[in-house]
Amino acid sequence: AQSVAQPEDQVNVAEGNPLTVKCTYSVSGNPYLFWYVQYPNRGLQFLLKYITGDNLVKGSYGFEAEFNKSQTSFHLKKPSALVSDSALYFCAVRDVNDYKLSFGAGTTVTVRA
Amino acid sequence: DVKVTQSSRYLVKRTGEKVFLECVQDMDHENMFWYRQDPGLGLRLIYFSYDVKMKEKGDIPEGYSVSREKKERFSLILESASTNQTSMYLCASTLPRGNQPQHFGDGTRLSIL
Numbered sequence: 001a002q003s004v005a006q007p008e009d010q011v012n013v014a015e016g017n018p019l020t021v022k023c024t025y026s027v028s029g030n031p032y033l034f035w036y037v038q039y040p041n042r043g044l045q046f047l048l049k050y051i052t053g054d055n056l057v058k059g060s061y062g063f064e065a066e067f068n069k070s071q072t073s074f075h076l077k078k079p080s081a082l083v084s085d086s087a088l089y090f091c092a093v094r095d096v097n098d099y100k101l102s103f104g105a106g107t108t109v110t111v112r113a
Numbered sequence: 114d115v116k117v118t119q120s121s122r123y124l125v126k127r128t129g130e131k132v133f134l135e136c137v138q139d140m141d142h143e144n145m146f147w148y149r150q151d152p153g154l155g156l157r158l159i160y161f162s163y164d165v166k167m168k169e170k171g172d173i174p175e176g177y178s179v180s181r182e183k184k185e186r187f188s189l190i191l192e193s194a195s196t197n198q199t200s201m202y203l204c205a206s207t208l209p210r211g212n213q214p215q216h217f218g219d220g221t222r223l224s225i226l
Contacts (some may be wrong), residue, residue: 009153032212043117043203043217044156051212090155099144099163100171101215103155 002027004093006104014112019081021107023074023091030096033074035065038088038106047089050074061085081111116140119204119218127226132191134221136204142216143209145187147171147179150201150220162187163209194225 003026013019025031032051036044048059055067065076074091091104120135138145144163148156148171158171160179168179176198180188187206191198201222205215 004155034214036217041122041219041222043219044205044215046214046216049212049214099161100158101146105153105155
């Protein structure tokens, strides 16, 4: 079985401040990890993924994520948030031996000007 | 860029109707998925198809069926719509390799009255 937890329903930050969205996961084997963003009335857009190798992954729009195997975490980060980063963010995990992608419940990010 | 197109953005149907949601992708992806998205629950997998005429049940297949007659098209069918099927429905596609991200359509917001 596999699962994802996003412990914060909402994250609020001021523009220009660092942004962190937390994610922890559980899989029986090795994980593939993904972050997606969803803007209102749109589908999910892929931000970045961890497959193997370097624990720090860089993605679209200045986002990055750090894979921590011992803590089974994959937190999303951005050094300086923009108002346009306000959206719903989903973390997802897939066991390397499975087709199924499991999503967290999502975290709503609000960046205030 | 991969394009996944869902035939309707908004749909209103009545209880007991048979409802068809259509999804087309233009990148020759083998794998296609149907999810429903509900607040606080993230995305839940309804059905998955890994080839033409091939399908597998996801986590919540009850009340739904699917059809994949052509590689580019994956249809979700609500056999007899009920009010608890009011939701946002998202279609996605990807290559079979597990490290590839899924690409999503913009979703269909379905209301069952």
